[in-house]
Amino acid sequence: MIAGLTGLWTTLRWLFKRPVTAHYPEQHLPVQERYMGFPALLWDETADEPFCTGCMVCVRECPTQCMSAQMHDNPRFTDGASHRRKIIETFEINLNRCILCGICVDVCAFDAIEMSHEHELASYGRAGARADLDLLLAGGRHYQEETSWVPLNAEKNVAGVALAKKAAAAAAKSAAGPPASPAPEGSDGAEVDA
Amino acid sequence: MQRPGTTEQQHDTVDMMLNMGPQHPATHGVFRMVLTLDGERVVEVVPHIGYLHRGSEKLCETESYAQVVTLFDRLDYVANLNNELAFCRAAERLMDVDVPERAQYIRVALCELNRLASHLLFLGTYAIDLGAMTPIMYGFRERERIQNLFESVTGARMMHNFIRIGGVKEDVPADFVPRTRAVLEDVRKGVDEIDRLLTFNEVFLARTKGVGVIDAATAISCGLTGPSLRGSGVAYDVRKDDPYEIYRYLGFEVPVGAAGDCWDRYYVRLLECYQSIDLVVQCLDQMEPGPTMTQRRRIARPPKGEVYVHCENPRGDMGVFLVSDGTDKPYRVKVRPPSFCNLVALRPMMRGEYIADAVAILGSIDIVLGEVDR
Numbered sequence: 334m335i336a337g338l339t340g341l342w343t344t345l346r347w348l349f350k351r352p353v354t355a356h357y358p359e360q361h362l363p364v365q366e367r368y369m370g371f372p373a374l375l376w377d378e379t380a381d382e383p384f385c386t387g388c389m390v391c392v393r394e395c396p397t398q399c400m401s402a403q404m405h406d407n408p409r410f411t412d413g414a415s416h417r418r419k420i421i422e423t424f425e426i427n428l429n430r431c432i433l434c435g436i437c438v439d440v441c442a443f444d445a446i447e448m449s450h451e452h453e454l455a456s457y458g459r460a461g462a463r464a465d466l467d468l469l470l471a472g473g474r475h476y477q478e479e480t481s482w483v484p485l486n487a488e489k490n491v492a493g494v495a496l497a498k499k500a501a502a503a504a505a506k507s508a509a510g511p512p513a514s515p516a517p518e519g520s521d522g523a524e525v526d527a
Numbered sequence: 528m529q530r531p532g533t534t535e536q537q538h539d540t541v542d543m544m545l546n547m548g549p550q551h552p553a554t555h556g557v558f559r560m561v562l563t564l565d566g567e568r569v570v571e572v573v574p575h576i577g578y579l580h581r582g583s584e585k586l587c588e589t590e591s592y593a594q595v596v597t598l599f600d601r602l603d604y605v606a607n608l609n610n611e612l613a614f615c616r617a618a619e620r621l622m623d624v625d626v627p628e629r630a631q632y633i634r635v636a637l638c639e640l641n642r643l644a645s646h647l648l649f650l651g652t653y654a655i656d657l658g659a660m661t662p663i664m665y666g667f668r669e670r671e672r673i674q675n676l677f678e679s680v681t682g683a684r685m686m687h688n689f690i691r692i693g694g695v696k697e698d699v700p701a702d703f704v705p706r707t708r709a710v711l712e713d714v715r716k717g718v719d720e721i722d723r724l725l726t727f728n729e730v731f732l733a734r735t736k737g738v739g740v741i742d743a744a745t746a747i748s749c750g751l752t753g754p755s756l757r758g759s760g761v762a763y764d765v766r767k768d769d770p771y772e773i774y775r776y777l778g779f780e781v782p783v784g785a786a787g788d789c790w791d792r793y794y795v796r797l798l799e800c801y802q803s804i805d806l807v808v809q810c811l812d813q814m815e816p817g818p819t820m821t822q823r824r825r826i827a828r829p830p831k832g833e834v835y836v837h838c839e840n841p842r843g844d845m846g847v848f849l850v851s852d853g854t855d856k857p858y859r860v861k862v863r864p865p866s867f868c869n870l871v872a873l874r875p876m877m878r879g880e881y882i883a884d885a886v887a888i889l890g891s892i893d894i895v896l897g898e899v900d901r
């Protein structure tokens with residue numbers, strides 16, 4: 334009798350508490366700051382181009398081999414608008430195969446890739462999960478907008494900062510001693526391999 | 528039945544063969560038991576495994592050391608961090624790397640949280656195996672808090688890839704300590720609730736007391752480890768008997784059962800929940816700032832050699848045998864998964880029991896098929 338009443342009391346108590354479940358498609362729980370969603374490529378505002386140089390390190394280190402990338406010569410480098418000699422041309426990640434491990438982010442020396450907060454990618458076909466360069470960059474831009482992402486190594490990787498540094502170095506050199514030879518090209522171009 | 532040539536009635540029964548699984552909800556995955564029944568009694572049980580075989584051990588040979596960690600995540604998929612730790616310790620032993628103390632504290636705290644999450648899952652699913660619907664809600668509710676905590680630390684809810692060879696991926700977030708304390712307070716209340724609901728519940732006792740008894744000697748000879756072994760009264764715990772990481776600085780008692788029945792195995796796990804909470808609190812108290820990674824070494828390339836390392840996983844003694852041929856990929860990785868070895872004890876536990884208790888017994892050794900099949 335007592336036990337029954339205790340049980341009933343427990344039930345009644347729970348009846349007036351707020352449910353802990355969230356009704357998913359209508360209600361989205363916020364993700365944590367460090368949440369690792371699908372990988373996305375980041376955009377360098379200062380040079381109006383992606384950070385990614387297509388160095389292929391992430392492609393090689395990916396445990397599921399779900400990425401492919403191709404680089405080409407960066408036209409902006411010859412214009413002097415960027416410090417990247419090579420730039421990404423095509424990039425594809427098969428998000429069906431990606432296990433969201435974050436290894437690609439760890440190995441990238443150019444701060445070019447980041448695990449975004451994107452985690453919903455239902456599609457109607459198999460090919461729908463193949464993210465190409467545009468989609469990856471869009472994801473990255475969205476991520477940059479909604480978080481306060483800063484590159485780990487801005488001095489080396491952000492075009493504006495790197496170019497300014499190079500210009501300052503060249504200016505210092507020309508001030509120190511004539512003749513002003515053309516500044517040595519950035520040693521951290523696309524050939525750098527980790 | 529009237530036999531030809533006889534006059535009197537004879538009761539001549541044959542044993543019945545019964546297939547349980549692979550799609551049985553109580554097998555927690557794809558696992559098949561072939562039961563031989565004499566009436567309602569189990570005469571013989573033959574476990575059939577391999578439905579979830581992914582060739583993880585072989586795959587390890589084709590991946591670099593850093594990539595193998597992601598495969599270990601997927602062995603025991605409810606205790607991912609504990610698996611990661613086992614492999615990373617093996618590789619570190621081979622490379623003779625010292626892990627910074629803070630990293631060790633973070634590892635142990637996260638592993639104990641993972642043990643807690645895993646045991647909460649057990650408490651819930653075990654109750655549902657026995658027909659009690661409520662505890663699984665409590666169990667999942669509390670586990671969810673821990674998963675959220677993991678998400679804030681590692682970025683993933685299950686497949687973390689957080690423990691790395693030589694340390695951990697990154698330091699815990701600034702609010703980790705207060706947040707974890709708050710979570711642990713809530714979880715403790717949740718475990719209390721499950722305890723009140725289940726432990727001395729008459730129906731629960733009737734289903735588990737004296738069911739699936741295994742004595743200490745048989746349990747040891749079967750290679751049973753973990754809470755299932757401690758339920759039989761053997762106080763064997765790798766954390767105590769072969770301490771690794773910073774367990775030697777932590778004070779804890781190993782809960783042991785007495786009878787070796789299903790109830791004891793359940794109760795040991797329940798007590799371990801409290802024990803894990805205390806261990807995490809101790810870690811948080813003792814943790815001091817410092818580096819969390821030996822040095823950022825890109826490619827792990829252990830020297831030639833072999834090593835065997837074992838850790839206490841939520842399910843028992845997890846062993847990793849690692850052979851290196853000096854390249855950046857392991858030559859051989861052999862895993863001793865506790866669930867697989869614990870399955871051996873199924874036969875002595877189940878023989879002579881009622882068919883209705885088969886589910887209770889299987890549930891009480893808490894197997895995870897991802898680990899059994901690899």
Ligand code: SF4
Nearest residue numbers: 385386388389391441
């Ligand atoms: S490692 Fe970085 S820079 Fe190189 S291809 Fe990958 S994302 Fe691009």
Ligand code: SF4
Nearest residue numbers: 395431432434435437
């Ligand atoms: S997160 Fe892991 S699996 Fe996904 S693309 Fe990056 S390295 Fe590959």
